[in-house]
Amino acid sequence: MTVATNLTLEAPQSIWNARWNRFRRHRLAMTATIFLILLAIACAAADLIANALGVDPSAVDLFERFSPPSSKHLLGTDEIGRDVLVRLLHGGRISLMVGLLATALGGAFGVLIGVVSGFLEGRTDAFLMRFTDCVLSLPIIPLLIVLGAVDLSKLGLPQAWLNSPSVSFWRIVVVIALVDWTAIARISRAATLSVKHRDFVQAARASGATRLYNITAHILPNIATPLIVAGALTVGRVILFESTLSFLGFGVVPPTPTWGNMLTNAQELVTSAPALAIYPGVLILLTVVAVNLVGDGVRVAFDPRSDS
């Protein structure tokens, strides 16, 4: 600590400004954020990139199997002559979308369970938390596989909808959300309990605020910090689940490419074309590392004490 010689006051900054400034100083987290933004842009522009290179992502070309990287196919082609780069970008769309949507869905459910549980306490709390423990005690990957194998027509869903190609996408979002909400439920319960007994919540109650008002106006904004951090970690985990499920054949089904199902055939190709087994995995690894680093940066930015 140096002695302050300049006594002029700093301009007051909003809490979001302060958080942003702290986040910006976290170099790794900033690099990770930029990487994720670039990746998202590249994935969103997959079709434009395909057009610019003059390749058709789904075109099978048996004369161009396993061709090495060239100016047309920047990362070469796969076992039936499809462009690897464009397929990777298309796969990235699915992986990122599943990561965000499943986290949002599971997170919303988890927050609902956790906040209700912590706010009401008593029997409701005991029941909801035992329910959470039950789900937590299930082995995740085997459970995801069973859920992925469920015959949706037995649930009474309309056959017309089941035949549409987006079903396997939405199914995996829902399946993962059904399993991965427990951590967020526990965190939001603990945070709710600690906020609930503070004076300003009690004061609002005394002046006649309804429970719903108290939850939306006082509880939710004050438990946001741990939830955002937990959410970032969940996105990383979800991307790993999605790739594992798609790899095992219970997730998004070919010909729609995802980073997971692009590796399904790679096991047979490890001797002939090991590069095909490397690219998708490296992208999964980098994305999940980046997501975890962003989560870390957000944690430090929102709660400077946690950096010690």
Place this chain on the structure above:
Amino acid sequence: MIRYSLRRSLQAALVIFVMSFVLYNLIGLMPGDPIDVMLEGNPSVTPELMAQMRALYGVDQPLVVRYWRWLLAALTGDFGYSNTYFRPVLEILVPAILQTLKLMVLTLMVSIPVSLLLGSVAARRPNGWVDNIVSVLALTSISSPIFWLALVFIIVFAVKLQWLPAGGSSMAGAPLMEQLTYLVLPVLTLASFTSGQLIRYVRASMIETLNADFIRTARAKGLAEHTVVLRHGLRNAMLPVVTVIALSFGSLMSGALVVETMYGMLGMGKAVYDAIVNKDFNVALAGLLFATVVTLASSLLADLAYGWLDPRVRLE
């Protein structure tokens, strides 16, 4: 303590009962039913025959009735027949469970010492270069998809270097060393997968412990550095870590499923995976239930161990 253990065990038993019903329902939602699978591809099947078979095997009964029958049989150790192997479920699952147990025990024998070592070394100088390297390793480990890790190991150690077999298992009666070579890559994969999380916990716990007053006292009275770190630091830092190890059995089971599928090992995870792919309902159900029991038992064990290791914790 005894009353607490009893109450927790009873609760766990209740949860297993509830979960067995949920899992029974889930398996019932998989495509087809046992009779479909049994008569699949048989050209002389008539709808009347199907109905007769359904009545014979009780598949036409309401779900609750079927569950109740299954439960009563299961309580006597009869989990039904596998419809791919035509043998009792337990005859298939027991050897598979033993194989998985071998994989899991060997994995823990590798990952626990490695994590304790790396975690403690990293914690001695937080943000030093050793710590940074260990943190990057741990972050990579928790961010890698385990099936891809297995692929990379196969490419590097089996295809390029040709040091180790890419999968499968040795012939029965092969010498011990040869049996072990088939386990090296699976254990390595599963250990890299579990160590990341464990390293992070050990590191965090060690940093907290090494800042405690009794460590300063130990240093002040002139104890050797290794005595301070190992006897005073690590022993106390182990408390939360033991819990994490016990809790990790659930994710270890998940990891084992993927690893066994990748290396073609005939373990529990592969058995469950194959059962789901082949619609072998009875095997899938029993396998899932077993995995649930293991996960629950390990979290129960974690709680009890905590109370036993740390006398300050009173279990009520």
